[in-house]
Amino acid sequence: MTGTAKDFVQLLRVYKHDYLNHLQVLLGYLQLxxxxxxxxxxxxxxxxxxxxxxxxxxxxxxxxxxxxxKRMQLEERGITLTLQNETDFAALECMDEELLEWFKAVEDVISLKLNSLPVEAQGWEICFDGSGPYEIVFNLPILQDNPWPGCLEPCLARLAGGITATWSSNEQKFALKLLIPTNLCKKRLNF
Structure with a gap:
């Protein structure tokens, strides 16, 4: 079985366990x-x-x-990873593997930096939106001396040409925003 197939089977097992647990809790409340x-x-x-x-x-x-x-693994450690999606990114499927590897690298950096915080403060969020150019936003907790731009710079350097990254911060969060042109895969396929 490939890594992805093994991952998929693991995901199904976890969801089966969760759904059975939900049904058992509901049954218990009804019996009581x-x-x-x-x-x-x-x-x-x-x-x-x-x-x-x-x-x-x-x-x-x-x-x-x-x-x-990843969200399940983090939840097992008491860390919340919120995932929000407002659109279908299927037009970027040619970048699925590349985005996956990039997300893994970013998550390594994020986990390393958040490790110094208490578990309850290590939560973060990823939002996907494709209403214009495809947009992926990472909302991260503010850390002392805001090290995010410097520590994420090597990951940003690995991004494909055409993708732009910006960041902003306020008292509550640091936001890293990626903008991916809607025609990026078409450009890649038309050598």
Whole structure:
């Protein structure tokens, strides 16, 4: 089995376990005649499943599997990784492998830097939006002396030509924004 196939099977096992757990909790509340708690729990479970569904619609299969597994690994350590997706990035599928390798490198840097914080403060977020050029935004906690630009610079240097990166920060967060032209894959395929 390839790495991606193994990852996919692992992801399915985890989701099967989670869904069975949700059903058992609901059954328990109903057996205890606590329908209000069952309803509250069902709403939470639905919200979690919908969040996973938005990432599954990303259109980048290798990156999607890695992101979902990474989020699960971080959650096991008590770290929150929020994933938001507003669009289908399928037009960038020619970059799936390249984006995956880039995300892995960025995540290594982020984890290394966040390790100095208490676990509850290590949460971060990745937002995907394709309403104009494709946009990927990493929202990270503010660290003392804001080391993000310097430590992420080597990762930014690895980006494909045509992709631009900007960053901004305020008192609450540091944001790294990637802008990927909608026709980048077409340009690559038309040698």
């Amino acid at each position: 005649k606590k329908p209000e708690l069952a309803l509250d729990y069902a709403r939470e479970a639905i919200e979690e499943i919908q969040e996973n569904g938005t990432i599954m619609r990303l259109g980048l299969p290798k990156l999607t599997i890695w992101l979902l597994l």
